Amino acid sequence: MRARTRAGVGLMATGLATVMLSTTAAATPGHGAPGVGDPYYPGAGNGGYDVAHYDIRLTYQPETDLLSGTTTILATTTQQLSRFNLDFGLDVDSVRVNNAPARFRADGKDPSELIVTPARPLAANQFVAVTVRYSGTPSEVEIDGYTAWKRTNDGALAVDEPQSAEWWYPSNDHPTDKATFDVSVEVPDDSAAISNGTLVRKSKQRAGWTRWNWRSTQPQATYLTFLAVGAFEVSQSTTPSGLPMLNAYDPALGADLYAAKASIERTPEVVEALEHYFGPYPFEAQGGVASTGIGFALENQTRSVYSDKFFRGGSNTSVVAHENGHQWFGDSVSLGRWSDIWLNEGFATYAEFLWSEDQGEGTAAELAQYMYDSVPADDDFWQVPPGDPGAENQFDAAVYDRGAMTVHALRTAVGDDAFFTILRTWLEQKKGGDARIPEFVDLAERISGQQLDELFQTWLFTRGKPEVGPNGETTRALAAVAQPKSYAQIKANQKHLHEH
Template identity: 45%
Template sequence: MTSTRRPATGRRAAVLRREAVLATVPVAVAALLAAAGPATAGTIGQSGVGDPYFPSAGNGGYHVRHYGLTLRYDTTSRHLDGTAVLSARATQRLARFDLDLNGLKVTRLTVDGAAARFSRDGQELVVTPRHALRKGQNFRVTVTYNGTPKPVTDPDGSHDGWIPTDDGAFVAGEPQGAMTWFPANNHPRDKSSYDFTLTVPKGRTAIANGVFLGERTAHGRTTFRWRQSEPMAAYLATATVGKFKVERYTTRDGIQVYNAVDPREASAAAPVLKKLPSVLEWESRLFGPYPFRAAGSVVDRAPDVGFALETQTRPLYDSAPDLSTLVHESAHQWFGDSVSLTSWKDIWLNEGFATYAEWLYSEQHGGDSAQKSFDTLYAKPAGHELWAYPPGNPGSGANIFGTPVYARGAMALHELRKAVGDRVFVRILRTWATEHRGVHGTTAQFVRLAERESGKNLDGLFHTWLYTKGKPDKA
């Protein structure tokens, strides 16, 4: 997700379980948003960006440059009070536009300080500003809201978003859950910087993305401040709350690490989290420089969740992770977080890459070779779930976290490695992470890059391993 969603929710096969202020976003992102989905009519921002698997996700007509989120959460009543300030730019003339927000009550909404009309239509918060916005105009939307946030149910039956725990909340938003706790342009195509101000009862810790700016306790409550300066998709944001033991340090590469661990998971998590700096160093040598200023982990005890998620800079684990899961979620910081999806259909670009990172780590640290991992999977019979659908076209949102996306996606990369050789293969991975750093990518772009770097026609290889139904024949 991407994440390491475990078999308890059907999101990963057992074979995969051993494997967890204002930033400037390139103009190309705004252009992409303006072109997304069918053409909009007149001055109404499109509801949804036209994603084939999540057609209601995201919104057209504007790009959010920055979110300022101020939240107050009561862990006893599970009540959330929020104010979201969205700094945005219109990509077309707008008399009306939508935000994604699910289930919370909006009490006030302004556009550039003037009260605006708003209404609710399912997950859409429909906003009509007092005056139409010009194309190219920068504007600010302030939304005040409250309620008891609840997770959404995904097409595969699992939950994501604001998930209550016995001491707070596990906040993991892939693919739809960001809208359960703040109004958003909720699609990976729209990436923004973030500031978080999170107030919780004294004794609880509130963890978000990016650099930790400090905390202050007064009147029985503690306020935590965080800043994520590098562009981030809304689904990768978190505001996880609980009782945590906190560890902070800076790596020799200057990365600020913040680990928060539920005390009940501390002894099991410690030996794995100790390896985080070395894992990031290894991945940096392979994929290029680490793309963010901060790193870390949040290890919660959330037995009803059943997955881990690569929340940007600070992956979330529902229990103490094993080393393969740590490698997987850390690799997502390059593949999925820094380089983001243009469409959920291309989810293999996240999960196949992170899974193959596990194989490479094992190969280079005394475990099974990538070839052995490939052969073990290929031995699965034709009726096995591994071959149920092609990873480059999973078919629906219900399949995006299934075994083919992870395992067969990794197998496609291994076939590419064999076809081009190790030196060129590593160059392809590094170039992909470098050329698309902070923005987006598609499968077609990756195929063109691989052909450019290798000088080979690879259409047949990718067609076989990404788009062919059933078990492919070996080359």
């Protein structure tokens, strides 16, 4: 999970009394705002409309890295619009709004902002279909000195966080505007084009080329929509629960191939274990992609992508638990602002704890306390508040590890019955949407009947090591405590999860 910082950084922690921000940045009347008002990434997303569906239809040539095609966006206006923005960085050939040609130009201050002026102003609450025709070489596009398009020896990956859409399709690129997707990508016959959801069909419209057609039927954030093109070994099966499962393996994995397979092929087993704690799996498909083209893992909806680094020491189901934990925390329930990253990473790391407990390799209580004991009070680790780490520390180790300790501190405070009721209620009520940390705290207090402000203030928003650990104990001498069997693997995973 890589943090790409746009101009400006977020406010540091102000505790649970943080003022809710406006959902759109200031804009001229009739002009859609160029951002949704997220302080970490002021240019992320756009105001004035709400997207329901993206239809992405592309052709990609791996040899030249040329990408071309169209994206059709189906949306509803939320205000009167004489113009609006799309987040996009490739060269645009044409834009049509409700079938009429529209004027368009790149913002001179931010090349990832495409400004569209329809032939006629749009009324509030109006359905709108926007079709953008474009082409370009994504690997040559830099936004804020960064590219989310990773070119490989036999293809490319559009995979990253917090943004990756701008390099391959125009969008309203913020997790608060989720949509359904149809992704259709034509590639040479010796390549595969892997994306989210269900592989609806493969078709041939011309010699030497195959079109891969994917459909995502549940609300999906733009950064969780991915594309991986290459000579992947693709396996398809059905999970015991009846869902389609598709996995893909980079042939360059070499000696790591079997370790990757031994891990990713167990995805349905991991999901079943997590369902015991979180409730029903929220999506229509499962799977994973193992690639040498990235150095991290990312929880793309229904189909996480894993770096080969995770499998160099052998099989690693812990990272599979982490990324599939995100299917509930981060994908089904997305963060409302990027400062709410704890709602993603703290719970995904805790999913590793729960999987460890399920496998008899150390309980969540043992792991949380051992992690707390392992870091001295004077370590800089304790200076990053997971509840609002700042854009520059958004994927710091503390967000993952202290974040998971926070989750267990809550479990200790309220007891298992209330704790798991809180998690399942949260996931049921917020499914398909987005949420903020204060909302989670309110729910935890309502269900537990306890006042929890002090707990969350201490663990999420206060610099320094909490005086009492996540099990309600002070620091123990590690020499006298057995290290949980899964601890070393979980710590190794954390290194790569935020190593970029």
